[in-house]
Amino acid sequence: MNYEFILVTPEAKKHIALIQLNRPKELNALNLQLMLELKDALQNLDKNDEVRCIIITGNQQAFAAGADIKQMESRTPVDLIKIDQFETWDQIRKTSKPIIAAVCGFALGGGCELAMTCDMIVAGESAKFGQPEIKIGIMPGAGGTQRLTRAVGKALAMEMVLTGKFISAEEAQKAGLINRVVPDEVYLDEALKLASEVATMSPIALRLAKESVLKSFETGLQEGLYFERKNFYLTFSSEDQKEGMNAFVEKRRANFSGK
């Protein structure tokens, strides 16, 4: 697939791939084509054994200002059902490798939802997060009422969803929505640093650990604990478990092969 609205660098750094949303004039508004490209890129990177961590970013002005309003304006409910655009989002959520959102500027509506679909968020201090759909007569449709509420709690989620208010990167961090806030000039470098740390770990352990954390959003405690336990046992079938534990005993750095 040739990409028109994203730029993909499969080896931005060792074992790290970078996807940049690239519709700068439209503040990276997420049209259908962009989302299909993103899904395709993620599926390819997920299959690429060289890649252990993925970063999704935008530019200094915008991570993404939401779904493309101009494209949606004249849609009927039947169109929306037929297009089934959120199936693309579901696929993104199924990426097994860790994804970091590197956010600067606007992360609104679908943009905020896309960042929340990622596993961690690093933000520049000018980042603004919001679910302003209510201001255009709709409501969030790609996880904004669910992931946001789980991340920041009912009070702030209600206020953001019902008034469309934006929150700053600092507020987002205090509320538990994002991992860290850094100066705008270095937001991508910091995301790369975090990704580098992740990418030194065992890919199999990363996959099972990510899966287990995400499971906690969908199960009760006991079921989640059983799920975790099985994934924990499964890590012992990998060569990386032997390597990790040997390296500890031999007081050296582990070199994980992904086997």
Ligand code: CAA
């Ligand atoms: N869709 C389509 N185009 C968009 C867009 C969007 N979500 N956001 C910005 N743009 C376009 C603008 O139309 C404008 O294009 P033109 O120059 O051709 O007019 C260009 O990007 C620059 O935007 P502004 O001139 O508005 O820039 P600003 O700095 O004055 O304002 C902003 C920035 C506050 C982000 C404002 O653009 C804005 O409010 N955007 C819409 C935000 C929004 O409502 N997002 C939710 C979308 S619905 C959704 O996401 C549903 C879902 O859950 C999946």
